[in-house]
Amino acid sequence: xxxxxxxxxxxxxxxxxxxxxxxxxxxxxxxxxxxxxxxxxxxxxxxxxxxxxxxxxxxxxxxxxxxxxxxxxxxxxxxxxxxxxxxxxxxxxxxxxxxxxxxxxxxxxxxxxxxxxxxxxxxxxxxxxxxxxxxxxxxxxxxxxxxxxxx
Amino acid sequence: xxxxxxxxxxxxxxxxxxxxxxxxxxxxxxxxxxxxxxxxxxxxxxxxxxxxxxxxxxxxxxxxxxxxxxxxxxxxxxxxxxxxxxxxxxxxxxxxxxxxxxxxxxxxxxxxxxxxxxxxxxxxxxxxxxxxxxxxxxxxxxxxxxxxxxxxxxxxxxxxxxxxxxxxxxxxxxxxxxxxxxxxxxxxxxxxxxxxxxxxxxxxxxxxxxxxxxxxxxxxxxxxxxxxxxxxxxxxxxxxxxxxxxxxxxxxxxxxxxxxxxxxxxxxxxxxxxxxxxxxxxxxxxxxxxxxxxxxxxxxxxxxxxxxxxxxxxxxxxxxxxxxxxxxxxxxxxxxxxxxxxxxxxxxxxxxxxxxxxxxxxxxxxxxxxxxxxxxxxxxxxxxxxxxxxxxxxxxxxxxxxxxxxxxxxxxxxxxxxxxxxxxxxxxxxxxxxxxxxxxxxxxxxxxxxxxxxxxxxxxxxxxxxxxxxxxxxxxxxxxxxxxxxxxxxxxxxxxxxxxxxxxxxxxxxxxxxxx
Numbered sequence: 001x002x003x004x005x006x007x008x009x010x011x012x013x014x015x016x017x018x019x020x021x022x023x024x025x026x027x028x029x030x031x032x033x034x035x036x037x038x039x040x041x042x043x044x045x046x047x048x049x050x051x052x053x054x055x056x057x058x059x060x061x062x063x064x065x066x067x068x069x070x071x072x073x074x075x076x077x078x079x080x081x082x083x084x085x086x087x088x089x090x091x092x093x094x095x096x097x098x099x100x101x102x103x104x105x106x107x108x109x110x111x112x113x114x115x116x117x118x119x120x121x122x123x124x125x126x127x128x129x130x131x132x133x134x135x136x137x138x139x140x141x142x143x144x145x146x147x148x149x150x151x
Numbered sequence: 152x153x154x155x156x157x158x159x160x161x162x163x164x165x166x167x168x169x170x171x172x173x174x175x176x177x178x179x180x181x182x183x184x185x186x187x188x189x190x191x192x193x194x195x196x197x198x199x200x201x202x203x204x205x206x207x208x209x210x211x212x213x214x215x216x217x218x219x220x221x222x223x224x225x226x227x228x229x230x231x232x233x234x235x236x237x238x239x240x241x242x243x244x245x246x247x248x249x250x251x252x253x254x255x256x257x258x259x260x261x262x263x264x265x266x267x268x269x270x271x272x273x274x275x276x277x278x279x280x281x282x283x284x285x286x287x288x289x290x291x292x293x294x295x296x297x298x299x300x301x302x303x304x305x306x307x308x309x310x311x312x313x314x315x316x317x318x319x320x321x322x323x324x325x326x327x328x329x330x331x332x333x334x335x336x337x338x339x340x341x342x343x344x345x346x347x348x349x350x351x352x353x354x355x356x357x358x359x360x361x362x363x364x365x366x367x368x369x370x371x372x373x374x375x376x377x378x379x380x381x382x383x384x385x386x387x388x389x390x391x392x393x394x395x396x397x398x399x400x401x402x403x404x405x406x407x408x409x410x411x412x413x414x415x416x417x418x419x420x421x422x423x424x425x426x427x428x429x430x431x432x433x434x435x436x437x438x439x440x441x442x443x444x445x446x447x448x449x450x451x452x453x454x455x456x457x458x459x460x461x462x463x464x465x466x467x468x469x470x471x472x473x474x475x476x477x478x479x480x481x482x483x484x485x486x487x488x489x490x491x492x493x494x495x496x497x498x499x500x501x502x503x504x505x506x507x508x509x510x511x512x513x514x515x516x517x518x519x520x521x522x523x524x525x526x527x528x529x530x531x532x533x534x535x536x537x538x539x540x541x542x543x544x545x546x547x548x549x550x551x552x553x554x555x556x557x558x559x560x561x562x563x564x565x566x567x568x569x570x571x572x573x574x575x576x577x578x579x580x581x582x583x584x585x586x587x588x589x590x591x592x593x594x595x596x597x598x599x600x601x602x603x604x605x606x607x608x609x610x611x612x613x614x615x616x617x618x619x620x621x622x623x624x625x626x627x628x629x630x631x632x633x634x635x636x637x638x639x640x641x642x643x644x645x646x647x648x649x650x651x652x653x654x655x656x657x658x659x660x661x662x663x664x665x666x667x
Contacts, residue, residue: 026257054258057453066227066254067234073177082178086257092500094304099503101259106214108179111259131182134213 003110003126003141005044010143014121016049017089017114023058026050028072029085029110042084042110043144048072061100062088085110092117095125097136107131110139169193170245172200175252183210192251197230198241200251215253227254285312293385297339305501311339315385317498318406320344322395322423323413324371326483327437327490329361331411334491336379336386340498343379344407346391347371354667358480395419397542400426409494411435413487417464418545424449424457425542428533433504435493437486442479444486444512447505447524448493451533454506459527459534464549477590479514486512563635564647566622568659571649574622575599581620581645586634587653591626595665597656605630612641624649624656626667 016025027049031042052062064086073083086109090098095115097105105111107129115122126141174192176184184190184204192207194200201222205211217223228235229252235243245251289297289308293315300306306314317340321328324347335343351359351366351374366374372390379388391403395414404410404426412423412434420438427434433450436457449456489510496502509522531539566574574581585596586605596602603611605625615621621643623631631648638646649656657664 024259026259061258063256063258066229066256069257070229070252070254084178086259088259098259104256104258106177106179106255106257108182113259131210131214 001042001110001128001139003042003044003112003139004144005141006144009044009047010124012047012049013087013112013114013124017116017121018119020052020089020091021116021119022091024052024054024060024062024089024091025114026052026062026064026086026088028064028083029087029112030076030081031084032080032082044084044110045081047087059091085112087112087114089114089116089121095123097125097127102129102134102136105129105134105136107134111136112141169195169199170247170249172245172247172249172251174200174204175250177253177255179255180211180214180253183208189250195244196239196241197228197235197243197245197251200245201228201241201253227256228252229254285309286316288312289315293339296383296385300338306499310499310501314339314495314498315341317408318342318344319409319411319494319498320346320404320407321411321413322346322419323415324349324359324361324375325355325413325415326358326439326478326480327413327487328411329359330484330487331413331491331494332361332375332379333382334488335494336383336388338491338495339383340386340495342387342389342407344389344391344403345372345375346393346395346403347375348392348394358478358483360484395422397422397545400542401430404430404432407432409433409435409497411490411494412437413490417549420457421464421548422542422545425532425539427451428456428458429541433497435490435497437483437490439478439482439486441476442482442514444482444514446486446489446493446510446512447508448497450504450506451526455524455526456530456533458532459530460509460524462527462530476588482512482514485514563632563639565628565632565650566647567650568656571622571656572660574620579620581622582615584615584621584623584634585625585653586623586630587625591667594667595653595657597624597653600624605634608634608637612638615643617643618645620645620647622647622649624652626652627654628652 013027016027019025027047029044030046030048032045050064050068052058053065053068054061054063069083076083090113093115095113097111097113101111101113108131109129111127111129113125113127124141126139127136128139129136171191171193173189175189181188190204192200192204194203201215205215215222215226222228222241228241230238230243230245231250235241289311293311294301297311300311301308319335319340319342321332321343324332324345328345332343332345349371351362351369351371353367355362356364356367361378362371362374370392372392376388376390379386393399395403400422410423410427410432412420414420414423424434427449428451431452433448434457435448437444437446493505496504507524509524511520511522512518526533528535531537575583580599583597583600585592585600585602586608587602588604589602592602601614603614615638621638623634623638623646625631628648628651631652635646635648654666657666
């Protein structure tokens with residue numbers, strides 16, 4: 001599914017990636033849609049930076065524990081917002097998912113991967129896991145210049 | 152996925168009552184379960200509920216279960232508000248009205264399990280990677296030399312510069328180290344250290360391809376330095392002309408980024424392992440015997456160490472060395488190049504390292520197998536509560552007494568080649584027993600000897616006359632010492648072992664005899 005983000009959110013992700021370097025950063029992507037709606041376009045309306053809870057090795061791994069995911073999802077209950085994906089950074093590695101990413105990924109979610117080279121944010125890639133073959137494919141993403149007013 | 156259920160196991164007939172529970176499905180999986188966030192399933196336990204759900208919606212299977220049929224690591228199941236890992240896991244009983252939630256843990260990471268490349272400070276020591284010192288830009292000569300590397304995006308100019316700052320220590324300069332050192336030098340590793348104290352022998356040339364016929368008799372380190380410097384003059388070759396010991400190991404290993412274990416004996420292998428664990432360095436392991444090889448990467452920071460795999464060495468003599476059992480000359484070529492490959496991957500931080508996996512290779516069937524290795528939480532050196540915090544006496548640990556480090560275990564009576572020659576020529580010559588293996592017997596033997604391979608000795612002891620003096624010999628004196636010990640334990644009194652074996656005999660008594 002095509003992904004659209006306001007420039008402001010891309011900046012936030014880039015800043016998070018640079019601030020976390022040489023460790024990986026991670027966070028949630030939130031859209032305003034119901035999971036069953038699939039109009040082929042996913043508008044990210046906000047991000048929530050999360051703490052990388054991986055014990056050790058945070059330079060090459062991140063983890064968001066299930067209880068944090070569960071409580072975040074619960075916090076969205078009854079709103080029109082949905083958790084639709086995750087972003088994380090690859091310090092000194094390209095913005096492509098690793099085998100490890102693929103092994104631990106879920107279909108339907110949007111995965112944004114940010115390369116951070118020598119402490120500077122670089123390329124950003126968007127990926128989705130195939131429900132059948134469990135392989136990542138890149139999905140097109142673009143910048144939404146106008147930030148839609150919050151409802 | 153077809154019928155799907157095969158690798159998750161059909162639920163066995165259940166005698167306990169089935170409960171009807173609600174299952175909360177995470178957003179990504181709802182499209183497989185009809186779109187609703189909550190669905191219903193039956194079962195007596197959490198595991199059964201999920202299996203029933205998967206049977207009904209088979210597309211769920213590969214997202215919830217690994218290939219081994221176990222719930223994926225990163226799937227967490229809650230019963231009401233409790234993580235079932237804190238209850239009875241999948242065996243946790245459920246009651247009608249309970250809510251089972253499937254919650255993904257979200258994880259990922261960079262494309263490799265990176266050992267921070269050489270010269271690159273690790274985040275753990277709190278230095279920023281800006282301080283990574285890759286040295287000067289590549290020269291025009293280096294750009295030409297390494298162009299096939301530079302074309303690989305996974306290596307590139309930056310990777311090649313990392314290799315140039317990298318330091319690799321090879322313990323042993325024999326069969327495994329030969330191809331490893333050649334390829335590492337060719338790859339442009341900045342500094343290669345070699346630990347060895349042997350001279351090149353003619354019997355090395357069948358597999359130790361770093362040396363040539365003209366090198367026979369030269370110290371290995373000298374010949375290796377010449378060969379590696381010729382192959383790549385950029386490489387700094389450091390040589391350590393000593394046996395690695397508990398006294399010198401930490402200082403020898405400390406400057407290096409990766410340790411490559413090319414040893415041929417257990418005391419040194421445990422020593423290399425323990426020193427690597429204590430220094431927090433990856434130990435790229437390989438071993439060979441006859442037609443079989445093994446390789447792994449032991450990095451206690453991220454996986455098991457050699458002691459997790461083999462906590463104790465085998466009893467001395469149980470596992471013959473290549474000098475006794477023979478080895479296909481090509482085999483160390485295969486295993487040594489695997490070690491070199493893993494070393495370069497670790498330094499570049501690319502690919503999936505052989506950590507937690509033991510690669511087994513059989514040249515006869517030409518098959519590779521792989522065993523999963525787990526870190527042993529009780530490991531004395533890398534476990535949760537290590538009891539060993541320094542290096543120990545490795546020959547003693549491996550049951551080898553210090554004064555006979557590589558030769559005879561125990562204290563078997565010995566007879567020198569000259570004394571044996573005199574006794575054989577005199578009256579009442581001793582009974583001479585060759586305890587080597589039949590292929591060795593075919594190569595060369597001492598006239599008048601009887602072949603009883605060491606493994607057969609216990610059964611064939613009746614062939615020996617107790618009243619008569621018995622002399623055992625093998626190739627170097629090690630196996631015959633073991634056989635002598637055995638006979639002493641069985642009550643023989645006039646028994647001794649030929650010092651230095653048939654090899655010493657060929658040098659001191661019969662110079663016309665072929666050596667191997």
